[in-house]
Amino acid sequence: MAWIRHSHRVDPAACVPLAALLVVAMADVCLPDGGSLLDLLIAVPVLAGLRPSSARFVTATGAATLATVGVIGAPMAGDDAVSFTAVIGGVLGTTAMMAVATRRRERSDHAQADLREIADAMRRAVLRPAPNRTGGVRTRVRYLADAAEAGLGGDLYAVMETTYGVRVIVGDVRGKGLGVVEQSADVLGAFRELAHNEPTLTGMALRLDGFLARRDGAEDFVTALLIQIPPGGGAAELVNCGHPPPLLLSLDGCSTFVDALPPAPPLGLLALAGEPCPSGPLPLPSGGGHLLLYTDGVTESRDAAGRFYPLAERAAALVRPDPDDLLDALQTDLQAHAGGHLQDDAVLLVLALDPVPPPRPSGDPPRPRSAHRRTGDWTHEPADGR
Structure with a gap:
């Protein structure tokens, strides 16, 4: 039958x-x-x-x-x-x-x-796959669609390697539907252009805010995190424009929200504050760890009793050295908390930070480089970069 x-x-x-x-x-x-x-x-x-x-x-x-x-x-x-x-x-x-x-x-x-x-096709067109490794940072991401039929959310992310280091944006456009998808694509396009040309994160935030303010919808705004991890293990930087703070996870099971910055309006509404989004240092663990970025679809997900998802507690309990294992565990746990169906789109993005090697004494000989494989007149590094 x-x-x-x-x-x-x-x-x-x-x-x-x-x-x-x-x-x-x-x-x-x-x-x-x-x-x-x-x-x-x-x-x-x-x-x-x-x-x-x-x-x-x-x-x-x-x-x-x-x-x-x-x-x-x-x-x-x-x-x-x-x-x-x-x-x-x-x-x-x-x-x-x-x-x-x-x-x-x-x-x-x-x-x-x-x-x-x-x-799904529109999401894939707007949200390009994050690179597996950018600079000294491994990147893994999960986009979790909500339970609404063909619901289109405005969650966005991008990871880029620039001359200023690794630059990351995670954000959430207000609203749902085709309009926010268009706005999300515009914001990501502007970010990809500014990431290579704007020397400071604060300048990027101001220019993104001006870009949104000039759009037809006067009420459009985007909560966003802008992160810069410079090459060579320098001090990382964070700009938070009305977005949930990132979560720093150490491999020993400790979790800390990076929320020392004063609150700032979302992009598109900075004129209300009368000053730009402040930037601040982003502490990174010297022994390696994970920086977890997310949208409010994660922390505002409720269980049957109406309780919000305890992200910091659950992420600390589920932390894994491998970022894929961490995201798989978090996704399963989050969906179980929400009864199998999320109420809103959600993004989970992990920046896996390699341990910073200790400084080498000046008298030590340089470390030998990996053996090269020679084919004809070309010298090839191993495919995985190790």
């Missing part, structure tokens, strides 16, 4: 209308002469249409019901033709009604599936 061919497993609910058909038929046979329960068979096609089934399954159930009425109700056809005809008409009517309703639901489901595919 169609509902079996298009399913990876048989849904037990599909047996409900067939079981009801058998129960009514057996009860009718067991009744003494003069009694009949065939009128109840009119509801069997309705049971077939209540579950997520195909129109073919509803039609097949209606046909089986009609056959049962014809076999069991044959004596009724001669004794009470009106009642028999009414039962036949009722089964035909409910079958046709539920088949049409199920067919419309199938079309709606297909349309929603197409919308989800379009939404």
